[in-house]
Amino acid sequence: MAQENNNETASGFLLRNLFKGLLWFAVFITAYILLESYLAETLSHEMNYLANQYVLLFSIFSISEIVFGIIPPEFFMILWQHQGDLTAYIINLSILTLISYAAGVLGYYIGYAFSKTAFFNRVKEKHLTQYENSLKKYGVYLVLVGAVTPVPFSATCMLAGSVRINFKTFLLVCISRIVRFAAYGWMVWSFPSWFNG
Numbered sequence: 001m002a003q004e005n006n007n008e009t010a011s012g013f014l015l016r017n018l019f020k021g022l023l024w025f026a027v028f029i030t031a032y033i034l035l036e037s038y039l040a041e042t043l044s045h046e047m048n049y050l051a052n053q054y055v056l057l058f059s060i061f062s063i064s065e066i067v068f069g070i071i072p073p074e075f076f077m078i079l080w081q082h083q084g085d086l087t088a089y090i091i092n093l094s095i096l097t098l099i100s101y102a103a104g105v106l107g108y109y110i111g112y113a114f115s116k117t118a119f120f121n122r123v124k125e126k127h128l129t130q131y132e133n134s135l136k137k138y139g140v141y142l143v144l145v146g147a148v149t150p151v152p153f154s155a156t157c158m159l160a161g162s163v164r165i166n167f168k169t170f171l172l173v174c175i176s177r178i179v180r181f182a183a184y185g186w187m188v189w190s191f192p193s194w195f196n197g
Contacts, residue, residue, distance in 0.1 A: 010141040013134070017149035024150055025074065025184065032078055033192050039082070051079040054092075061096060065103035068127065068152040073100065073181065077188040089189060097181040100153065104174050107154040111161025120162070128155050135159045140166075140173050147177040 008016070032039075039047065050057070057076060064071040073096055080089045114120040124132065131151070135142045143165070146156030160170055 010138045013138055014141065014145050014149075017145050017151055021149040025187070028072070028074055029187060029191055032188075036192050044082070047079060047082050051083050058095060058099065062099050062103065065100050066106060066154055068155050074184060074188055077185055081188050081192065086189070089185075093181060093185040097178050100181065101174055101177055104147070104153055104157040104177060105171070107157030108161035108167070108170055111158035112164065113161075115162035124159075124162070128159055131155055131159055135163065140169055143170060143173045144176055147174055148180045153177065 057079070060071065061073070061076055076096060077089075077093060080092045083089070111120070131142065134145075135156070138145070140160065142151075143156045143160050145151050146153040157170075157174075
């Protein structure tokens with residue numbers, strides 16, 4: 001994340017990162033729409049096989065969400081969208097959402113419990129420094145940005161815990177993570193059929 005403008009408001013910070021997130025998502029979903037027929041012809045069997053490996057996929061996603069969101073949730077959404085079963089898609093998306101929310105809460109507790117340790121300070125110095133200044137400037141607003149944009153959600157949650165942001169406020173702000181998953185999940189499900197018939 002680029003160093004933000006010192007005069008930038010919290011809403012400007014959110015909008016700038018939301019725009020980046022929507023731009024990234026637009027590229028991602030456009031690539032999928034353009035490649036959908038090719039994937040259906042050449043990799044359909046492999047995608048269906050992988051989509052049915054629930055324990056593996058949920059485990060990978062859980063680890064990813066705890067370790068700063070390495071794998072975009074849209075990847076998992078596309079696997080299940082490809083199967084064409086809306087009920088299963090909604091159930092799986094709901095599980096992803098709960099995992100992500102829980103990973104955020106775990107991140108908060110990791111930051112809260114280990115903020116004074118040398119290990120956490122090394123992790124913070126290596127991976128979280130770029131977000132620490134934003135946390136000082138925007139407070140819990142950074143968690144909102146992490147919940148709805150590509151800014152790593154778990155990282156913002158760890159920082160929130162490390163500075164003891166009010167836990168109830170933190171939980172309320174994290175509900176926006178559910179809104180993000182619902183919105184992106186709907187777009188992943190709907191857009192390919194709109195554009196490819």
